[in-house]
Amino acid sequence: MWSRIVIIASRLRFALSRQRVDDQVRREFEGHIDLLVDRYIRAGMTREEAEAAARRQFGNALLVREEIYDLNSALPFLDTTCQDLRYGLRLLRQNPTFSLVAILTLTLGIGANAAIFQLVNALRLRSLPVEKPYELVSIGIDQHGKGRVGRGYPGGRSIFTEPLWQEIRSRQQAFSSLFAWGKDAWDLSTEGEVVAARGLYVSGGFFDGLGVRAHVGRVLTDADDRKGCGSPGAVLSHAFWQTRYGGNPDAIRKTIMLDRRRFDVIGVAQPRFFGVEVGRAFDVAIPLCAEPLLRGAQPATGRRDAWWLDVMGRLRPDWTVEQAQVQLATISPDIFRATVSPSYKPDTAKNYTSFTLTADAAATGVSNLRRAYATQLWVLLGATGLVLLLTSVNLANLMLARATSRGREIAVRLAIGASRGRVVRQLLSESALIAGLGAAGGLLLARWISQTLVRVLNAGPAPVFVDLTPDWRLFAFIVASAFVACMLFGLGPALTATRRDPATTLEPGGRSSTDGHDAVAVRRGLVVGQVALSIVLVVGAVLFGRTLRNLGAVDLGFDPNVLVASVDLRRTAVPAEARTRTFADIVARLREVPGVGHAAETLIVPLSGADWNGRIVRGGVAQEGDVHFNEVGGSYFRAMATPLLSGRTFDDRDRPDTPRSAIVNETFARRHFPNEDPIGQTFQMDMPAGAAQPVYQIVGVSKDAKYLGVREERTAAAIRFSAHESSAMFLPIAYLAASQNTMAPPDFRIVLRADMPPSSITRALTRAITDVAPGAAVSYDAIAKYVDALLVSERLIAWLSGFFGALATLIAAIGLYGVMSCLVTRRRVEIGVRMALGAEPRTVIRMVLADSGRLLAVGVVIGAALAVVASRYAASLLYGLTPSDATSFAVAIGALSAASLVAAWIPARRASTLAPAVALRE
């Protein structure tokens, strides 16, 4: 033990005084050799002979010195690595332009990759910040491809009715705890304009089941969630508590207004807990039992055809997901039989009772975003992967050029006894430095990019929440991509550079071999690879750019510059039967507000995501295919600037006591009344069992307009009726008269066309509305914003891929420029001879350009083939063009070729201005 310490101490001492020790060793060697020389001279040799013999006898002094140096080092490996890194740093500093370009391109490559990976990580890989997330299982319903029945509340994923949830809870055995939640948006304001908060109705076991504790106060428990609980306590999310209450612990003694009802704040959930749905954080959670109180006249609780809950459970310790699945399948028939809604017709009920419950591991939570953005994220990850590959290839090219120009130095190193491995390691250390610095830059850039991406995605009405705190996966990803890149661009050149025989390189006049022919061949190959990769990226950029342009140019069927006012009468004194009247009064009053052109009430605002669909009945037969409905006031078509093609709009003739009128769009007319005049025709609306099917008479036909989205993809091919409809991309819509509705819902929207900016007019609008209906809750939006939100992912992809495409073009041009310059330098003598013999500068330029053209052509052909394959994966993201759209390919190839030829022209020009006399003298 003691001797060990002594050894280490002596080594450390040596390590610290190594320079001095090395000097001693060198002096000792010299003395040794002098002694030998003396001995040989005494034996009768001349001084030269003696010195040569002595050196021969002594052997390679440098190698031994190095060995002794290493032996004296405390950690030999670390020592040489440090040495290499110092050397690498010196090289980087010596060549700042190269270093900067290398590190910056790598930063871009790694940063872009890491940013997209961070989103993938947040959406798909990260576990929920709860206790033992791997035990969580999300319950679903396998509908065996037959579709859901009944109505759902807005919110997207929700898949259970309240009676179903009660049944499952009472019959299941696989879970130690089972909990449900429903999503809603609540108004935090006390009067006038709405302040929205993201709300969760949670079952009593929600927090306990997830193992989420209170940060302040307490969380909700089973005791809070009892039927008829009235106005129970509310739990805030940590983030909401921070932003709205500034993290003040006194918040739990206060109350909070939700949809104009007062709730006691009882606690704040633990930090970082955002709910169980990735992409949608919550602000406030209240027990399920409070739903009837908030939703008022039409509660979903107890209803067997209102789908608004999600269910998740925590597995019992010895159960697996498969066992849970089997158990759920066994109890499914009983559960569905017990919860058939009386509103279902026999065939619907039969369909419903055949459903099966499913169980899926849910450690990473549930998410709508996952499916919505899956293709986009993979396409982006693929594109950034290509960018990184391209960056690496370009760097490999640059490194190869440098290694070649350092050929003599490397040859010297090899000649004086450095092993090839040692030299490769030294060359690699420079690459490792570049990769390391690039990775560090990438980490910073990734944070910035992914935050920007999320901000752009948040342009929509429903803010997206993704947790972007870096975790070990991100670091592992960055380290791995930096390592792979380093190997890609560092190892090849290092191996190539050390393969050559030092003897030939060092021969006098051996300059041509320092520009080894094999290295140039490799570099030409790399340029072809760069061009090919760039073509893929540029084609992608053009395709996505044109998709965005096509979508922006789509005829929506209305003018989107429309202000939307949402009015909620639930907390007013207006009785249900007077609502229709009140809405009409509000609209009439709003028209008098200065600046307002047209105003009309509407149940559904197009492109807002709301939907009301069903089937129509003609001659007692339900017609194939969904029809979308809306309920509007008479000025709706004026306000939206959707022209009426024939007939009339709704007016005083359409009263509750007169026959019901409808206005249909072109697609509806074409589909259901081909070859006849739809005006005057009647149809019935298909209704749930037990309800009368009202009859509507068509009084007008309007121009087609979008309803759900800009692409209107709901029009599945099977539902399109005729060939000339395939490009129309409009849904069949039937507008009903708002004035004839005797049971209007408590909330309604009003579309307004104003000739003033919305912000300057909303105050007057709110006053006008609350004048007519005191206590009404009002919020504002704009259809143009919905359009933006619908196109946000397209815009994002177009921008990003455009950026990647430009970057790719630049990198490919740099690559071609580099190789052509190198070739021109190598062929100086040849070009000089040609020019001396009378070649015109033009011929020389043509010669160099032709050579570049060949590389370019090969790259373009390979790249185009790759792009055809790659773009097929992005087909679902395109609009108005096919993945192998000829124009887009032509544009991409043209742009890249032009940029590359400009890059090649510079060295070509230089070659043509060569003075033959100078070139030949070398």
Added chain:
Amino acid sequence: MAKGTAGDRRDVLQGTLDLMVLKTLETLGPQHGYGIARRIEQMSEDVLKLNEGTVYAAITRSGRRQLARETENWSRIAGVMARLLGTAERS
């Protein structure tokens, strides 16, 4: 590196140099590299070709090695060699 002039001289076997250096130091007491090289030259009677620089590396290494252990190591290997050669001769 340096090409051997006499065909019958052998390079010093890997690992044996350290033992030689240690043994020399034991026999002659503290010595410079030159002295050790001369001693080995003298003892080897021109059978061994030695790059004398390597003696210094061996000296540096010997700071961490012990004669007893090196000797034991060598005996073990020599024993193996002897047995191998012995069997070879018998068969």
